[in-house]
Amino acid sequence: MFERPVVILRRLSRKLWVRVSAFAVLSLTSALMGTVLEASLSPALTDRFDLEGLMPVLTILASSMLAVSTFSLNVMVSAHLSAAAQATPRVHRLLLDDTTTQNVLSVFIGAFVYALSSIILLKAQAYASSSAVIMLVVTIAVVVLVILALLRWIDHLSDLGSLDATLDLTESHARTALTALRQRPALGGVPLTTDTVLPEYLTPIPAQKSGYLQWIDLAALAACSETPGQQIYANHRPGQSVLQGQPLALAAGAPSPATVDRMAQAFLIGDKRSFEQDAGLGLLTLSEIASRALSSGVNDPGTAIEAIARTERLLWEWAQTPMPASPEIAHPTVFVPELPASTLISAAFAAPARDGAGQIEVVRRLLKALTELQGCADTDLAAAAKDMTKIARAYAENALTLPQERESLDYTHRWPS
Template identity: 45%
Template sequence: MLEKALLHLGRIARQLWFRVVLISLFSLLLLLLAPLAKPLLPNGLSEDFGREAVLPVLTILASGMLAVTTFSLNVMVSAYRTAASMATPRVYRLLLEDTITHRVLATFVGGFIYSLSAVILFRARYYSPEGALVVFGLTIIVVILIVGAIVRWIDHLSSLGSMDHTLRLIEDRTRASLRARIKKPCLGGVCALEDSKPEDAVDIPAAKSGFVRFAGLAQLDELAAEAGTQITLALAPGEYILRGQPVAWATAGDNKFCKAASAAIDIGDVRSFDQDPSFGLSLLAETAQKALSPGVNDPGTAVEVMGRLERLLWENTPADKVSDAREATYPNVNVPPVTAPQLLACAFPPIARCGSDAPSVMRWMEKSLVALGEHPNPEMAEAAKGLRQELQDGRWD
């Protein structure tokens, strides 16, 4: 349960509202605790830098930050919609996790909450002259943070919503997911090199229909150890399943055990990067397909996408074949590995089907497959050579 709770906490932390609420609560806490700093202040300053000095600044901040925040939100939504229309609609969820945008907007909203709350507290006579001096110092710090955020926002707006920024986000997130799979090819479980149902196994049905997004191997391993059984995942994260279909199998187990095991596997309406490295490759391929559509007709973007795909597959594919010889962190759970041919199949075939009429695209694809045919991983090299042969034979048309 801890593993799944941490997963949901991580997803919440990547949402915009989380940082906004966090910094707003922090600013309110500072304002409420400001009077406690009275013993640390030098004498005589409260007359020059007190209530009358800080209130006009706070009023300007309260009105200005509201306008800046509203404008920035409109710009953000517009840029994200533009990026989703140029690339693929599924990239919108990734753009919403942009940490730079989160920090900037959280600073703006936090500055608004801080200034408005400070004005209210001043009108309520909450602060003594010494407390007003502390608020003056805090306000200077807030102004510096806001100016820095504005400069950072201006720089970020130069690329926000552009194709380059969108592709870079997808590539970075995909690289992180691929590298996580290099460290744990089977998520820490035993590699299930055969995808067939074990003999005399008990079905663990899916609780609902959707994409397998996360398998809590720690919880599954604990359940299997207590029941003296072995669990095998029927589907890897990223695959689609219908309610009632087997999402996993167990060598033994009653109905209660099957329900607990099924609850440890997260199924949702949309795919996730958490344990699915092929998702990012699919997003890049979809972007290239969109660029090759008759309405867009941008083969240059498709070529750039293939360059990124080639780089990702070359640098982030294990040099050796996946085997079951590696020591498993969760020995009671068998997990189907993500193989090099599976990754390659998510990348180039979709582009080839849409780019057969673009000579520059097909030439670059052949070059990429020739390069990947020299990959140290024999599975990747063999799959690249096979796809290149299919391309030459015209079997992707």
């Protein structure tokens, strides 16, 4: 099964307008259901309800949901702007994918669209007389959904846009991406290493646009092979920037121009990095939150220390998770470069090491985290942490003004967290 259409459909399902449109269709569907089911409904039931009796309920629903939707949208925008200002603009993308906010707003706006559409159809006499029963059932269902959404929204507002909730959300996405990286280090393909022997003749697969590589559809790449076992070697991983015309991959042999074009379409390129296959983006976002907290305008070292602690926990858990005995290789003809452990360490700690070098409490927590990671089970990650420790120590020795603070760096590993 090709992955790119699934990714596009999943992203489309997260759009607010898609869910709202479903409620608009609901009003038209209820009218159609009344016409289709007219013959099967008993006269005693249809005579008991009339369409005009639904007008007050629909009117109240339309007016109240318009006010609630407007208020909720203002709250959402304010919370997102506040989170982006406190943390980093990258978290705005995570908040936009918040399913609770999406579902609640879609219910509010959808209920308004449903009520307004139903009123228009009633005034246009589009409903059959027997539709009153169907309309009543649908309206009751919409009211129940609205009540449940209101209760959920009240609970969700307590931490919407807060720094703690933002850190939790970022950590959750980072953990998901790191878990996927551990299970499939080459995204389901064969790891491309320096020991991989490349064929003599290779055809470049150029990027169709400039931007960030967000997703590689390995199934689509494998399906493009013109000959059995034709090998394809990816040059980039998701998260890296590419330029139009730059080779995204190399295909063995000389595939036709049409095949080269299909191969290029297997690489999803966007204007921004995506959390889906990009294991380093979550760590980078946490480090940006730490750097923002260390800026002179914010001056919140406690948040920086919290972000460092969460990053340490994520990398430790990732390193302690055993590698599969035989990593999943669903597409043996597609080679993908592995993500170096040094890239993860750099994304996680390079910015706090630089921006927090002048604050001893941040330096101590950072060096403690790096010291702990040097003892993890993953030897590559441990070596990268050791290299980053030297860099962080050099930053601190250059930025700290008191000799006592510089001397204390030799005993950082003894300090409590």
